[in-house]
Amino acid sequence: MKKLIIINMLVFLSMSVFSVETNDDSVKHSPENSYCFHCHGSPTYSYNNELQEQIVTKRMNPYYMIDSILFYTSNHKVLECLDCHSYDYKTFPHNNELQMEPLPACLDCHEGDDVTANFHFEKIEQEFKKSVHFIKHPKDFTCFRCHNPHSYKINVRSNENIKETIVYDNNICLSCHANINKYQLITSNKNPNIIKSHDWLPNQIVHFAHVRCIECHTKTTNDVLVAHQIQAKNKAVKKCVECHSKNSMLMASLYKFQAKEKRNLLGFSNAAILSNSYLIGANRNYYLNVISGVVFGFVVLLIIIHVVLRILMK
């Protein structure tokens, strides 16, 4: 046992020397994490097999591989692996029973946390508990099904990155709903065909590129920035005018961040949407409406005068 510990120490020491560091200089990388990333950050890992008396190289289970670059640019970059995972993982080979350990939930850290208070994690939890995901699969569904704690990065919304936000957020949904292997971890249902089930949607490609799945599939509230109450499919928004109207629903969801400051830009209703896409029925221009109303009214008035004069001069 003593020998094993010494080997482990040597392996860990070599890892700290040879481990690949990330490109994000703003975070001081934990040396402890480097030990973990030495194996879990690459497709292969090596250890000294005492029985064979040789260094053995094996392939890392891809599901246990963590991208250190993504980790060190994620919201959890300041954490150490062992903040969430058992301290016993310091020992190699890891004890198999450790796989059964219950992992902390988001609220274990974020509940009452002043730093993340404006994200209202408690309210997100309440919304999530009412979501179709949790109602149908209460034991299987946790935050981590959608938000990978090793890479999750909150998107600061701006007009510059809104399209990246849409792709990022939609990929969260598609990681299960367009991936039969992950989808069937939870359900035996057939994987839904997203393209086919959205056949009814005009200009499907344009919609998929310009709005997020959650725009139509969640119930928006004022309490949280991003709605988490995913609705059952029969409750999804199907009425086009919910978005394609003067009071576009998108102003309360995708464009919530920009909604306040840009509502009346150049006289366009729902002007915040305009920087990225144009929504028929939603982006009406106030000035054009007034001009067209005046012109049309003037023409009708001229016709009325003409008619009256024709009658009077008969």
Place this chain on the structure above:
Amino acid sequence: MKEKIYLYPVWVRLWHLYNALLILTLIFTGLCLQYSLCNYLVISFNVVILIHNVSGIALSAGFLFYLVGNHFTPNGIYYHSVMPGRFRRVIKQFRFYSYGIFKKEDPPFPVSRERKFNPLQKLSYVFVMYIILPIIIVSGFGLLFPEILPLTFLGVSGILLTDLIHITSGFILSVFLVVHIYFCTIGKTPLSNFTSMINGWH
């Protein structure tokens, strides 16, 4: 009594009726889309889109038929305008509509076998049929296939620009329609021009 002239051949009358019905449908559905009026109607937004799209394609086909018809029949000649004095003739016709008509003056350019349209009609029809309609058709196809449009043009969304062109042309067409229908009441009797478009005789 003045002799009747057979001025509107069957193909022109059929095309005119077809075009009129489609234009009315397109204006109505266009307004529904622009102002989300289907909120108040029984038909849903996507059905309105479908009707608008199908009518637009049908209108485009009709427009092609009209161009071919005008090219291969004498009807196209009525749209040709002689350059010298054109502006003066338009002013003369405008003066008639705004003044002379009330003084019981004779129309300065009466309808004949050689002249179906007066100069003002000719100008407005050429403007609507050869400028506005092609613009509305091309911009309509751009909105039907938004992926072919440039993402941005001079920093403005390509779809937004195309839509502004489309709705502005649509508005001009709507104003033309109202004026066109009203001016059709200026005939021998208020209904005589409408009858002509049914039986072909002026």
